[in-house]
Amino acid sequence: MHASSRRTFLKSATAAAAAACIAPRLSAKTLDKPLGLQLYSVREMLPKDFDGTLKKLAAIGYKECEAAGYFGKTPAQWKASMDAAGLKCVSTHHNLADLKSKLSELIDYGKAIGLEYMVCSWAGLHRDPSKKGGELNLDDWRWVADQFNEIGAKVKAAGMTFGYHNHTVEFGTENGVVFYDELLKRTDPASVVFEMDCGWVVGGGHNPVEYLKQSPERFPLFHVKDLVKEANGKYKNVIMGKGSIDYRPIFQAATGLKHCFVEQEEYTYDPIEDLKQDGEFLKKLEY
Template identity: 50%
Template structure:
């Protein structure tokens, strides 16, 4: 007969097994992650409460898209209460460059592993919203090399996150490949947003196979007919099985669901996304 102590031990063990199955029941054997841009509006109103909701859906890692003026202690407490780890944080280059000395200690204290540039900028700030030139992209590569050195010195890694512009031919070249060619492989990593690559008319599998050591994180989103707005995973046209199969041969460290628009209640959609990630197999 099982006594109370054995019962408690068995229950604790079962909880650990269940938690492991939730956190690692993803195609790449990685903890289920969410890019917090997905919940940007509720985060502004209730930071800790929103993180708890995210954690309750089975997500175990998050990638920040701003900390909404919360202190390090507040962020760490909210993450701990939600059972989450913030392993990555996004900043546009226009923020990274002038605020790097404030960003790095904050991120390190929170537990961030990857500081990610979420968008490039013009070399000449007076260019406004004009498309970046080939020289602009080369200049951005130089900035990434410089910033990556500082991020590494602070004990973290640097990565760049793409949108669509990186795959529009510019000056006879693809900006994404210009960035890959002109950045230091030992310092500058890439976070591939698979959805935006497909919207741009390219194949994530090609890049995952061609640059297996440069691409270390993924964004997973879905679209109907391969164009915005985004929909819940499995409700669109993107087949992730070959993408995950290719990713398995590389060096992917983190994988984040991101849904930017919603056709149903937000948390309901994010639950669909979580179930998809647990069910899909390469």
């Protein structure tokens, strides 16, 4: 090597070494939240063997859960079963009709079992109470947002946080307005958060990352599921990692995430085996 070439090489090497020392070291991270499960995933198992099912879930790695009905248990019985399995129930689902008709009762139950969140799993009510069934229009969704603000304030006063869980219907539009966008706009961030069902955001034709970039703090809760689109245009729920959703950018953008719940609505094998694979995928996912 000529002397001039050697000097050039050494200068380049020195500069590269210096840059390496200054530049942040980039490394992939994995999910740093306890593995959670929405208990709707085992809705057929729980009535047959409540305590045994919870223990099976704990045995395959789940630490937290979200309720979808209390299966006739008193608060003391519910909490005893969770404690015996080593699970923490941090959230629950109720539809809007129940939240409006028996909110005090549901709040008391939630406080007794130590919930952090109470989530509306389904709106389904029209502004006009005489109208039953059918799709909600924009004015209905605006009325729903007002109900959420009222309910959220009461849940907050009781020491918990109120949230809303989406499906795909919220991504319908009227006069160019996306219903979900209107819910985000009209609800008070101090009283209402959102549980993003990432799979159904995708199923509704939207990208979870875009919502997370806009206001990550409004999405402390996730439902995660994987989907494949079938020939008929409908989505099928499959084991995590076997579908079409790339969760890496979603978790990268989820800077406000506090709890993450797997929800498996259809099964390839049996519920416990599928849920085990879901959990293993999430624990290994690097982003």
